Amino acid sequence: MGHSLTVATKELRSSLNSPLAYVFIGVFTIASWAIFFFVEKFFARDEATMRSLFTWMPWLLLAVGPALTMSLWASERRVGTWEILATSPVSTSNLVVGKFLAALGLLVLALAFTIPIATTVNGFGNLDFGATLGGYLGCVLLGSVFIAAGLFCSSLVQDELVALVLGWTIGAVLMLPGLGFWESLVGTNAASALRQFGVGARFEASARGLLELRDIVLYISLTVGLLSANGAVVASRRHGN
Amino acid sequence: MRPAKWNLLFGAILVLANVFAFNGILSNFHGGRMDLTERGDWTLAPETVEILREPEEPLEIYFFFTPLEKQHQLLRPLIPLMSDSLREMEAASEGHVKLHLIDWDTADKELQTRAGEDFGVKPVTVPIRTADESTTRLTYFSMVIRYGDRSERYDMSDLYRVINSDADTGVVLGLQNIEYLVAKGITKVVRGFASIGASLLTSGETANVTVVITPSEQMPAHMKDLEGRMRKVLDRLAMDAGGKLKSEFVDPTGKTPEKSALRARLKREHGVREIPLDLEGNEKVWPWVIVKVGKKSDVFPLFSYSEEISEATVREALEGTLKGLIPGFLTVVGxxxxxxxxxxxxxMMGKPEAPGEFRQLNAVLGTEYxxxxxxxxxxxxxxxxxxxxxxxxxxxxxxxxxxxxxxxxxxxxxxxxxxxxxxxxxxxxxxxxxxxxxxxxxxxxxxxxxxxxxxxGEGVLVDTRCDKIAIPKTVMIAGQRVQVMGDAKHPAMLYFASGEGMTPSSQLTGGLASxxxxxxxxxxxxxxxxxxxxxxxxxxxxxxxxxxxxxxTSAESGSVSDVASADALLDAGYKASGxxxxxxxxxxxxxxxxxxxxxxPVPGLPPKKEGAQTRPADDEDSGPPPSAxxxxxxxxxxxxxxxxxxxxxxxxxxxxxxxxxxxxxxxxxxxxxxxxxxxxxxxxxxMRRPLTALRKMPEADRASATSLARWLALVFPLGILLVLGVVWRVIQAQRKSIDLTGMEG
Known part of the structure; x- marks a missing residue:
C-alpha cells in the first residue's frame, strides 16, 4: 500500500505539473455550474437541493473519468518511461492502484470545486447536508468505475486519444443498460431488469442521499474487476508476453 | 493475437461476467441501506412498517401504468420513483405485502378486465407530445391496494402533486406521499372495510337493502348485467355481515293494480320513480337501491349518466351508503x-347551487372523512x-x-x-x-x-415573512398600456415554513413544507x-x-385594524415598527x-314553572343539559x-x-x-426545501442577488484553481524529482 501511495503521489504531482489537469478541472467546474444554474434553472426551481446537478453527474463523470486517465499508461509507452516502470521493483498491483488513486485524487479535487455551488444553495435555503454528502460519495464511487475503465483502456494502447475514446466507449457501455429507450424496445419488465446493470441508473439512489449496499457493491466490484483486468494487461506486458 | 493475450482477454471477460452475474443476483437485495438525508426522507416510518406487517393474509398492491414511451412526459419520471417506493414497502413488509407492477400494454386481457371490473381502474385522457406528434392518449396511472375481496384505488390525481408551475421552468410534478397513501389504504382495507360486517354485528342493527329494478329482459343491452352485478355485490356483503344484511329485489314494472300501488308507495315513501335514459324519455328504467339501517335510510340510483357501470362502481355506491348509515365507520366531520x-x-329542479365559500373543501376532505x-x-x-x-x-x-x-x-x-x-x-x-x-x-x-x-384577537396581522399573491399590473407593450396579471408579496399573506414560524415538534406542523x-x-x-x-x-x-x-409570526410582525389597511401596505410596503x-x-x-x-338556562326552551330548565318531551334530540x-x-x-x-x-x-x-x-x-x-x-x-432566503428578499433585490451568487459560484472556484496552479508551479520549481529506482520491491 505504501508503494501505491508513493506512485499515486508521483502521478498526482506530475498531473498537477501539466496544465491539462487544470483545464479538465476548470471545464468540469464550468460545466457543473452551467448545468446547475442555467440548464436546471436552480433559482427558478426554488428548491434548496443539489439533486439536479447530481442527476447529470453520471454523464459528467463519464466525460471526465477517462480524460483524467488517458495518459497514465499510454504516455509511459509513448515517451519511453515504460521500460523504467516495467523494470522497477514496484509490484504491478502497486503500480495499478497507485495510478488509480492519483486519478481518483484528481477527480475528488474536481468535485471539490463544485462545493461553492453547494455553499450558494445553502445560502439561499436549508441544504440537506446528509443528502449532499450521499450524492458526493456516490460521485466518488461511480467516478472510480469510469477511472478504472479509462485506466484499463490506457493500458491497452499507446495513443492517448485512442485511450480516451475507448474509455468513453466502455463507460457508455456500462451506462447503456440503464437508459430509458429500452422500455420501448424490450418492454417494461425486461428494461427494469436491465436497469439494474446500468451504472448511471443505479446512481439515482445516491443522488437523493440514499446509499444502498447493492449499489456500493456494484461500483466497487466493477472497479476491482476493471483494475484486475488492467493489472493483467500490465503484468503481461511487463513479463514480455 | 498470441495465445497468452487470448487468455488475458478471456480472463478479463470472465472476471467482468462474474461481476455482472453477482450484481444481477444482488440487485434484488434491498437490505443494507444508509439514508443520509437529515430527516430520513427515504426511510419508512416505524408506523408504516408496522402497518405493512399487519395483514394476516397476503395483501396485494397493484400499480397499473402505461409504459414510459406512451406515458405523459411529466408523469414519466414518476413511474420509476413510484415503483421504487412500492418495492421498498414490499421488502419492509417481510412477505405480508405482494407487489405487482403492471405495464398495461403487456398485461394479459384477463388482468385488464379484472382491473376494470373489480378495481374500477380507468384510463385518463392526457395530451402527449413527442418529436413526431402532438395528440391525446388514454393512459393508466393507478394504484390499487387489495385485501381479500376488498380494494382501495388511488387514481392519477391522487398520486401526483405539482411541485412547480413556474413559467420559466414549466410544470414539474412530484409524487404525493406514497407511504401515507399506502398506509392509509392498508388501514382502510384491513381494518376499515372489514368492519362493514363487524360494525353491523356489534351495533346489533340489521341492514335491509331493497333493490327496485327493472327486470333484466326489459333493460337496454348495456344494463342487462346490472341486476346480476348487484346480486353478486350483495351476496359478498351478506356473507361478511353474518346474517345482519338482508336484501330483496323488487320489480315495480307491470300494469296490475298491485304494481301500481307499489309504485305509488315507493314514490310516496322514498321519492323514487322510473327515470329516463335519454332526453326524449323513450327508454325508462327503475334503478333504485333503498338501504335501511335501524331508523336511518338512504336511497341511491344504481348508475349515473356520467359513469360507466361496473361491479366496482355498484359496490362503491352501496358501501358508501352503508358507511354513512352504520355508526362509527369513518371519522365523521361536522x-x-x-x-x-x-x-x-x-x-331536483336543476337550478344551480347558491355559491358557497367552503363547499369545495367538503369535497376535498370527503375523500378521507x-x-x-x-x-x-x-x-x-x-x-x-x-x-x-x-x-x-x-x-x-x-x-x-x-x-x-x-x-x-x-x-x-x-x-x-x-x-x-x-x-x-x-x-x-x-x-x-x-x-x-x-x-x-x-x-x-x-x-x-x-x-x-x-x-x-382583533385586527389583521402583517409580517415581513409573507407570500405572494396575484395582482393586476399595467405594462407598456408596443406603446400600449396593457393590464396583465403579476405577483407581489403581500404583508398580510403570512408565510410559515419548517423552522420559520412552524413548531417542528408539533404533530400539526412537523414535516409540513409550508x-x-x-x-x-x-x-x-x-x-x-x-x-x-x-x-x-x-x-x-x-x-x-x-x-x-x-x-x-416573525418578530417583525405587526397588526393593522382591517383588511383595507393591510391591502394599503401592498403598495406602500410594510416595515416593522415599535x-x-x-x-x-x-x-x-x-x-x-x-x-x-x-x-x-338552556337557550331556546321555555322555562319550567318551577324555574328549573328542562326539555320538552317531543324534543328528544336536544339531549340532556351539559355536564359541568x-x-x-x-x-x-x-x-x-x-x-x-x-x-x-x-x-x-x-x-x-x-x-x-x-x-x-x-x-x-x-x-x-x-x-x-x-x-x-x-x-x-x-420533503421540499424552499429557498427561504430568496423569498424573504424584496422583489427588486432578487435579480441582482441571484446574479451575484451565480457568478460568485463560478468565479470563486476558478480563482482558487488559478491560484492553486500558480502556487503549485512555484513550489515544484524549488523541489527535486522522486527517484523511483531507489525503491525496494
Missing part, C-alpha cells in the same frame, strides 16, 4: 360554515356520529348554536376552529368578478372560546380579567387545559373543558379561515399553497383521534 345550505328542491353539514342555528344538535366539529368563520351564531357546541365538547367531541374577523363577501365577489372582503363579528362565540382558553394564512387574527391564551363597567369578568384559561403553539413582535396564530388546547352553559366539565378532548384554534377557502385562495392565485393548508387542516382534524400512527406518517408529507 362542518359549521356560513355557506348557504344546499337546497334539495333547487337541485365523512363530511356532514351541520346547521346549529336552526336548533339542531350536532349529530351523534360526528366526532370532530369543524367551525369555519363563525359568525351570527345563536345562543342555541353555542349551546350545541358546548354540549358536543362536553361529550368529548373534538373542535377545530378557523376564526377571523372578516370574510369573503361571496355574493359581492361573484357580482363584481373580483375578490371583495367584508368584516365579520365573532359575537358571543369569542367569549365561549375564551372561556376554554383561546382568545381570538402554510400560508391570509388576513389572520392573533390567537392567544386567554387570561383572567376582572369585571369592569362595560364588560363582564373573564375566567381565563381553565387549569385543566394545557396549550401548545404551532404557528407563530409594536412588532412574534404573534401566535395557531393554538392547540388539550384537557377537560368547563361548560359555558353549566347552571345557565368535559371528557378529555382536543381543540385546535387557527386565527384565519381564508387559508382553507378554495374561493379566496384561487382568486388570489394561492391555489398551490392551499394543498399545504389543507394538509394542516387534516392534521388538525386528526389530532387527538384514534389513529395517531397515520397522522405521524402524513406529517412526512412534503
Amino acid at each position: 362542518v359549521v360554515s356560513p355557506d348557504p345550505k344546499p337546497d334539495p328542491m333547487a337541485q 365523512e363530511m356532514k353539514d351541520v346547521d346549529l342555528n336552526s336548533g339542531s344538535p350536532v349529530p351523534a356520529d360526528v366526532s370532530v366539529l369543524l367551525i369555519l368563520r363563525p359568525k351570527d351564531m345563536t345562543e342555541r348554536a353555542l349551546y350545541e357546541i358546548d354540549r358536543f365538547v362536553m361529550r368529548g367531541g373534538r373542535l377545530v376552529v378557523c376564526a377571523d374577523t372578516h370574510g369573503v363577501d361571496v355574493q359581492g365577489s361573484m357580482a363584481e368578478q373580483a375578490l371583495k372582503m367584508a368584516s365579520t363579528d365573532l359575537g358571543t362565540f369569542k367569549e365561549l372560546l375564551a372561556s376554554w382558553g383561546a382568545d381570538v 402554510v400560508t394564512l391570509a388576513y389572520a387574527a392573533p390567537v392567544t391564551v386567554s387570561e383572567a380579567r376582572p369585571a369592569a363597567e362595560s364588560r363582564p369578568a373573564k375566567t381565563g384559561k381553565p387549569a385543566t387545559v394545557t396549550t401548545e403553539t404551532f404557528l407563530t 409594536n412588532a413582535k412574534e404573534r401566535t396564530v395557531g393554538l392547540v388546547l388539550r384537557g377537560k373543558f368547563p361548560s359555558w352553559f353549566a347552571g345557565k 366539565i368535559s371528557k378529555d378532548t382536543t381543540m385546535v384554534v387557527i386565527g384565519d379561515a381564508d387559508f382553507i377557502s378554495p374561493l379566496f385562495m384561487s382568486w388570489t392565485d394561492l391555489s398551490e399553497a392551499l394543498k399545504g393548508n389543507v394538509a394542516l387542516l387534516r392534521n388538525a382534524i386528526d389530532i387527538g383521534g384514534s389513529d395517531p400512527a397515520l397522522l405521524k406518517i402524513r406529517s412526512r408529507e412534503d
